[in-house]
Amino acid sequence: MMERADQLVLNYVSKAADAAHGVLRADQRLDFAKRLRARIEVERHGSQNAREVSKVLARFGDPAALVEREARRLAEAGIPTKRDAAAGVPATGHDPASTQEQPPGAGPVPGQDAGSTRRFPAIVDDGDVPAGVRTYRRIAQESLGGRPGRGLPFAGLRRLAMSTANPMATGGRDARTIVKEHSRETAAMVILVLAALLLPFDLPPVAIFEIPVLVWAAGAVIVLFSESWKLGDKLLGIGAPLLGYSVGGVLIGGLRVGSEPGLQAFFTQFYDVSGTMFMIGTGLGVVWLAYRLLDVS
Template identity: 70%
Template sequence: MIERADQLVLNYVSKAADAAHGVLRADQRLDFARRLRARIETERGGSQDARQVARVLARFGDPMDLVEREARRLAAPTPAEAAESATRQLPAVVDEREAPPGVRVHRRLAEEHLAQERGYGLPFAGLRRVAMARANPMATGGRDARTIVKEHPRDAAAIVILVAAALLVPFHLAPLAIFPVPVVVWALGAAPVLFSESWNLRDKLLGIGAPMLGYSAGGVLVGGLRVGVEAGWQPFIEQFFDVSGTMFMIGTGLGVVWLAYRLLALDER
């Protein structure tokens, strides 16, 4: 989406401007932010693909590094730097497509090694990044908890509703008509997930189907194991309703984790 790509650029420039506060004068900070935005737009080449824009921003590096370089330039400019244009004073961006194949391979291996050292190569590493509200865009691809919520408010709200449905199970509220309250709340969260453009069909089915699968299949399986095959229907039904709520909560937890993970893992789509 265009708004998502533009928001990534705005967030990055805002972080750079915040980092420059107290380091550069107000006029210097304004000029720095303007030139940085112009350079990003040049490298972006009009792309509205959020993944491509995130990669461009990652190549610019940590905004604090840009601010420190700008401060050094302003403090003691060299003749060569004075002769450069304003946009040339920003770090050069390397396009991986222009690099030789061997360089691209070694660069990828180095990035994977650094990711493993930082813990981002572990399974479900995206879930660790969501807690990094002020994370380095180099590590998060321009995406953190605040950015996710800003870009996907309805998706985030749907996930919260699904969590609320699971948390209501232990309260044993009176049913609405014939439907248990947690199931009604689950339906309210499942609807926006189904109509969301952020997940593909498989992700949607896994995310909202896990709670009901846990409730039905999990309840039947665990309830049957607890009473055995010779106990009869009445003990089985009692055991089913005794464990189905817990299985619903477990299924909801797994579904929510999957939806949150896929919301972060844009590069895998």
């Protein structure tokens, strides 16, 4: 989904531009946003996959931190920013508009002349370290995570627990940002939860279908057409309620029958517990989908 991936980039650059208000002058803010967008385009390598683009943006970190880094760069060059001007700091350097450097390790950006994009501050993993250090760092990451790019075990759980705290601890992402960027996926999870909550109510069926089943089917369709989850995650998220209803109902219902003979006693116990097991399965499935939605890196 090209529009979805591009929207993620646009939202990120907009947050950085908003954070630059009161810190950079209008011309500096425009220049900063252009260079940030160009650097992101270089790093995404033309990818239109929303999940991959989210990983790239997470590597850049908190947009506010990038603004502060840009302000420090200008200060080191003796160029006053809007914040410096308010504090009465005099200008001692030259205008950075005359500097025409490429981003480190990046070729020309499509649609721009060579050299039109000046140097942008290094992103999270662009550290200027010797090759040997990078090699041993990669080996350590592989040893800890089991495979490249995986990171520490249960790192997603840490991000989930910190999703409402400092965005710097979650790779620049928080719960509000995730809900905004994945509104359709959030709506699907809400619909699944709504289907479970409707079970205790004795609602009249539509034709031969119970209303909770129709609501669950609508949420399942949205989940299946989403590109933010892998197929296995989708099947687990929407299949957990069905497993809870069928397998859980059979197991718990069978245990509750005890020594009572006959199928009638079994079906009575099955229908008594299957709804509760469906609700439990829905809760577990939605928790898994939410966890995988947050675990983009």
